Amino acid sequence: MNYSAFCFSVFGYSQKKGTKKSVTIKPKTEFVAELMAKMTLDEKIGQLNLPTSGDITTGAANSSDVAKNIEEGKVGGLFNIKSVEKIKEVQKIAVEKSRLKIPLLFGMDVIHGYETTFPIPLGLSCTWDMKLIERSAQIAAQEASADGINWTFSPMVDISRDPRWGRVSEGSGEDAFLGSQIAKAMVKGYQQDDLSKNNSILSCVKHFALYGASEAGRDYNTVDMSRIKMYNDYFPPYKAAVDAGAGSVMASFNEIDGIPATGNKWLMTEVLRNEWGFKGFVVTDYTGIPEMIAHGMGDLQTVSALALNAGVEMDMVGEGFLTTLKKSLEENKVSIEEIDNAVRLILNAKYDLGLFQDPYKYCDVKRAKNEVFTSANRLEARKIASQSLVLLKNEKQVLPLKKSGTIAVIGPLADAKENMAGTWSVATNMDKSISLIAGIIEVAGNETNVLYAKGSNLDYDASFEEKATMFGKTLHRDDRTAAALLAEALKIANQSDVIVAALGESAEMSGESSSRTNLQIPQAQKDLLQALVKTGKPVVLVLFTGRPLVLVQENETVPAILNTWFAGSEAGSAIADVLFGDENPSGKLTTTFPRSAGQIPIYYSHKNTGRPLGNTEGKFEKFKSNYIDERNEPLFPFGFGLSYTTFDYSNLKLSSDKMKFDGKISASVDITNTGNYDGKEVVQLYTRDLVGSVTRPLKELKGFQKITLKKGEKKTVTFEISVEDLKFYNSDLEFVAEPGLFEVYIGTSSDAEKKVSFELNK
Incomplete structure (x- = not known):
């Protein structure tokens, strides 16, 4: 729903009695502008402050340290507070005791479910079922919103090819194409394309950017990679989430090109806003601003100004904005325009969530009792x-x-x-x-x-x-x-x-x-x-x-x-x-399993070398790209997963061996369940661009379908290929497809060997 197009009658709250009264909300742009005109500088900076809930307990919210700051307009939102009763108490302080009665955002790490918990995100990705993944996020939003939460710090869409990194568990694996589909599904599940609903919540895409490529797989560590690798292999899921309408983005802890992401203007402004058109707000990760001091970027005032100037709007826990922006403004280290822009984006999000319409929208005790950890949700x-x-x-x-x-x-x-x-x-x-x-x-x-x-x-x-x-x-x-x-x-x-x-x-x-x-x-x-x-x-x-x-x-x-x-x-x-076979396993790996930690990073979409090992895999060959003490190939490849039944692939073909830039071709294959059980199979399509202006991966996932086959059943699975599927970022960071020969593989994993070829012509 687009709130900015019209006015509507809403309910506000009487400060004295806490009773509903009918008011009129103006269109978003006008409403937010008028509200900002009433705000003091301190109140504006307060909207940029996101503390944790601290010592707030039910029945004692008014006496907490956080409550005092809320009353003074120094808090824009809280996180890590659970239960509708607590949240309602705290929201009441904001909308009945603060001068301008601006409601708070309430965030939580609802990562893979709320009380009804789904598989960790890495496991969830192995379903390869976008409807199920979207549904898991929808149920999570339903339960969290019923318990007062209106903002989740999810989805985590970082691509990672290093299983030493513990947070690989929070992501969707190693592949940018699959990760992008999952990112879109998660955002849609949380937000449902309509934040005005009381069972949808604001999503937060994280960690922007490249966090999954930290050196040595050590958390919070440095990331250093070429921009062509960023754009082709790591950026796509973030962009997919932004394109899907994600309302917020979280900055990552790592540095990029020598500048921490939290203070990186190229990342937060040039890429995220100017190239991708992101319209929401950016929040730091936990103490992300003061942590730039240890990076060697300056004192708290300096790094806080660096973050705001880069395009970060909300400071999680660090209180750098709260305690230094006023001084930085006086010293012309930040501008009032930058502060106003940050405030505007946060107020826009609150407006879109309907919090100005009803600040207690997410505080229905009946919902909390009837919609959380239900039998139906647990069954799903x-x-x-x-x-x-x-x-x-x-x-x-x-x-x-x-x-x-x-x-x-x-x-x-x-x-x-x-x-x-x-x-x-x-x-x-x-x-x-x-x-x-x-x-x-x-x-x-x-x-x-x-x-x-x-x-x-x-x-x-x-x-x-x-x-x-x-x-x-x-x-x-x-x-x-x-x-x-x-x-x-x-x-x-x-x-x-x-x-x-x-x-x-x-x-x-x-x-x-x-x-x-x-x-x-x-x-x-x-x-x-x-x-x-x-x-x-x-x-x-x-x-x-x-x-x-x-x-x-x-x-x-x-x-x-x-x-x-x-x-x-x-x-x-x-x-x-x-x-026990009541369910036939159908999961497929979304990360490569190495034979040895010494192989890391290991992933299916690697590039060839000038001296590839070729068809002698498993045998050492001097002056070829291999190890003395280990094989090159993984133990289990990307896309791998067995079933209690077996599937036969046959009759792989293309509708044409030539394709124009403005045309399409289809690839099809016959799949037969040749075993003794009904089962599900994830049919995977990979392409290879044989000659390019820059080196190209040996295989790239470009399509997949999860199908159900009864024992003995045969189905034809068809994929459509267009020029968009063949595009990549070249050395000038232009998103292009280049004419030439392409191979198409369809199979049960990234080890698929059946292939056909076509030529792309202008």
């Missing part, structure tokens, strides 16, 4: 989670399990409901999450005997486990010796028909400030797993992880591996649905 979360799981190996069809006999469920992640939601699940009620053991008992039924043993702790090192189980995500470390834990596990393993080993990372081993150099399963668990394998019983590794791991030993010794990521509040039930 369970279905979505089941489609995020990726079957990496299934030798001799160990899976699906039978709902009979004896199953030994062993491992430190088996009875760990606090960890099921994964990292950045701040609103999750961990006590209500479904553990793996609980899910298996539920789904297996009465004819199955389920035994349990912990088997080992997360790691031999207790101090490491403490760092990896923060924020209440304990694994309840067992004080028994490793030998005693193992003996108990082997006892029940020998009584079983099949062993389910629940191993991997704890929830907080990935996420922010959880970078790792060793990407293997912790040694305590590796030792447990190999002991279980030696029993001779079939072993299913249920792998919990927030990143690609190095699984060479596991892949060589364990007959079945199901990668479950962290599947959300309904994780245990969803995993059990797949283990």
Whole structure:
């Protein structure tokens, strides 16, 4: 809805009685201009201040330190405050006690669900289903808005090709094309193309920009890359989110071209606003402005002015704007026009959310009771989670399990409901999450005997486990010796028909400030797993992880591996649905799994060298681009994922072997379900530009379709290719397609070998 086109009757609030009264709101531009004309400089700067909720508690909001600043007009919004009752109390201070009664924004890290939690974003991306991803964001917005939240710091769209970086768990993987589709779906799910609805919330695209390429995979670290790489490989998802109408953008912590993103005018103004036409506001990340001091950019006043001049409108927690902008204005280090522009953009967002119409729009207690963590939402979360799981190996069809006999469920992640939601699940009620053991008992039924043993702790090192189980995500470390834990596990393993080993990372081993150099399963668990394998019983590794791991030993010794990521509040039930075949796994990897950490960065869309290894992969060849001690190829490629059934690809063809710049051609392939189960397949189309004015990747994802095939069914899948699919940024940063020969691959992963060719002509 476009508010700026008309006036309408709305409800305001009486300062004395808190009762509704009918008022008239003018069109947005006029309304905001008139409001700004009444504001003092201090009140304007106050709108740019975003503190955390601090000491606010229900019933004590008026006496908090933050309340005093709100009354004085020194706060534009708050974040990390949960519950509609608290939020209503605080909003009441803003609209009934401050001079101009400007309502507050209330933000929260609603990253992959609210109380109903969905798979971590990396897992969610593995569904390759944009409708499901959009729906997850829509449910998250519904629940968050019902509980008073009107702004989410999501989606995180950073491309990352380095699994050492813990925040790879928050993104959608390594590919710009897929990441762009997911970015659009998430923004639409949160905002629903209509912020006037009381169940839609403002999205915030982060982290702008390039955060996923931090050196050495170490969080908050430097990023240094060419602009052609930025535009082709890292920028597209941010731009896609902006094009989808995202209302806000968050600056990243890293530097770009030697200037931190928070103070980078080329990034925030030239690219984001002038090139992409972004109309919303930019907020810093947590203390992003004062952190530029440590970068070596100057004192607090200097870096605050740098951020405002760059095009940043809101200061999260740093209070640099609040405490220094007035002085900088007096010293002509910033202009009143820049301050006014920032204020205008923030007030515009509040107007678009309908907060001037009704500041208590998101404070309906009935909604909070009836729309949060509902049975319907949990059921959808369970279905979505089941489609995020990726079957990496299934030798001799160990899976699906039978709902009979004896199953030994062993491992430190088996009875760990606090960890099921994964990292950045701040609103999750961990006590209500479904553990793996609980899910298996539920789904297996009465004819199955389920035994349990912990088997080992997360790691031999207790101090490491403490760092990896923060924020209440304990694994309840067992004080028994490793030998005693193992003996108990082997006892029940020998009584079983099949062993389910629940191993991997704890929830907080990935996420922010959880970078790792060793990407293997912790040694305590590796030792447990190999002991279980030696029993001779079939072993299913249920792998919990927030990143690609190095699984060479596991892949060589364990007959079945199901990668479950962290599947959300309904994780245990969803995993059990797949283990027992009630759901056929259909997830596909959106990140490459390396054989060794030494291969990193490793990703499918790499470029050739002048001395490529060619067709001798796996064999060392001197003076070729390869390692002495490792193969070049990954353990599991981008796009990979097995099913309980099998799919045959045949009859790949193009509608024409030539295409004009103003024309289109289609590529088609026949897919047949040749196995014994109904299933879903993600059909993936890749192209290769064989000759270019700059070097081009060996393959680029340009299309995908998730289809359902019944046992024995055959379908023809068709993709349309236009010149837009063939464009890239050249050395002059022009978005162009160049005439020449192109190869088209269609297959079940990025390793697709079936190909056809066409020529693009002007």
